[in-house]
Amino acid sequence: MLNLKRRQFLAGASAAALLPKPALSLEMTEVLEAKSGAVSLVSSDYPDTQIWGYNGGVPGPEIRIPQGEWLQRRLLNSLAEPTTIHWHGIRINNAMDGVPRVTQDAVQPGDEFTYNFEVPDAGTYWYHSHFNTTEQISRGLYGALIVEEPNAPEVDHDITVVVDDWRLSQDAQIDPDFSQIHDWSHAGRLGNFLKATLTPTLTEVKQNQRLRLRFICVATDRVMTLAMLGMEGKVVALDGMPLDVPTPAELLTLGPAQRADVIVDVTAAQGEQAIIGFIGREDNIALASFDISGQASLARRPEIAPLPANPIQRLTSLSGAQIAPLNMEGGAMGGLQSGTYKGKQMTTEELVQNGQIWTLNGVAGLPETPLAEVALGETLRIPIINNTAFAHAMHMHGAHFQEVLPDGSFGPLRDTILIERQETREIAFTASNPGDWVFHCHMLSHQAAGMITWIKVTS
Ligand SMILES: [Cu+2]
Secondary structure, rough: OOOOOHHHHOOOOHHHHHHHOOOOOOHHHHHEEEEEEEOOOOOOOOEEEEEEOOOOOOOOOOOEEEEOOEEEEEEOOOOOOOOOOOEEEEOOOOHHOOOOOOOOOOOOOEEEEEEEEEOOOOEEEEEEEEOOHHHHHOOOEEEEEEEEEEOOOOOEEEEEEEEEEEEEEOOOEEOOOOHHHHHHOOOOOOHHHHHHEEEEOOEEEEEEEEEEEEEEOOOOOOOEEHHHHHHHHEEEOOEEEEEEEEEOOOOEEEOOEEEEEEEEOOOOOOOOOOEEEEOOOOEEEEEEEEEEEOOOOOOOOOOOOOEEEEOOOOOOOOOOEEHHHHEEEEEEOOOOEEEEEEEEEEEEEHHHHHOEEEEEEEEEEEOOOEEEEHHHHHHHHEEEEOOOOOEEEEEEEOOOOOOOOOOOOOOOOOEEEEOOOOEEHHHHHOOOOOEEEEEEEEOHHEEEOEEEEEEEEEE
């Protein structure tokens, strides 16, 4: 008989951990089906709006997953055109990044593709189509992706606020003209109906309750200025990444694709309202309002603390960095004379005939050679010169960057930077994720009309 001591045996439940894990079966994988649907977008006084959405709704299902876990979703394409999903802001395995012709073939109608990747950073992210993007996102192909901290701050309500800008007809249908050169050459496809979708729905709060509001600007082109009335608090994260020092949440400016996590305490009293408002040039619009139903406590809660940091490398110095300037040109009032498109030198007229009106370093559309090729561990600096009459929201795939501020310090980690007209701003990051990563304007009309390039990170 073997002489084994008790402690060499595992109890039943722990012993099961030694069994081989079953291969993940596709049948068990949750599905995101890109399909058409009808939703009550405006109000019950209007007809339902025909949309394209994941599982037929808009926004698509909110995905919540603990930090460090693997996310698996099976995309089924029930549209009449190809599609893909990009997981915006996730430091992802390149093959899962969802960019057609760069990281995968577009998923054809009737076909499917399984995305499977780890989510290393907690925060507020989103997923959306990356094919025929202006139209597919305008029609509703997006959803929130929330990666939860193991030790999330205590709040009474954790609410995702997805803000979109729809261009609708009188009968609440989406304007089907997605390639108006006037839009493309100006500020993009701006809508006429703003809508915030809150998940979960919230209509009533109490004074001194604490809310975490996860704002996601999914508008194709509109920059949103938002205000919180009857609430006071701090911005604790931008583009998913926690701020070392939270900043007062007053006016919040979000370019297309940008996010902000805000923690606020309700200061409005019974009989008043707390409001999330859009600050417009002419009108301010209440996107959401909460009735106050009493008081949660007599006093405000303790000071709002920073969120736990993510395991992401940050800049320490710029010494030895490669510099790849990015010059933006074109658009209305831009004086663009010529540019290269698909390897051919073209006049502005010829570019416009090809639906192109913006250039990055003289090239419209995805160039054959990358803006820069960097090795793992190498730091890349990109001074971005906006030589145009419009703002642009530049989005880097697969990495968060930091802005190099005029005093030489580094700004917060972001994946999208809003650059005003005629402004020059510099971003930098240390390459840590190998692959071919696109870097493009997230004003999707601008992207479609030329503003896209890419960076190669070699392993
Ligand atoms: Cu742009």
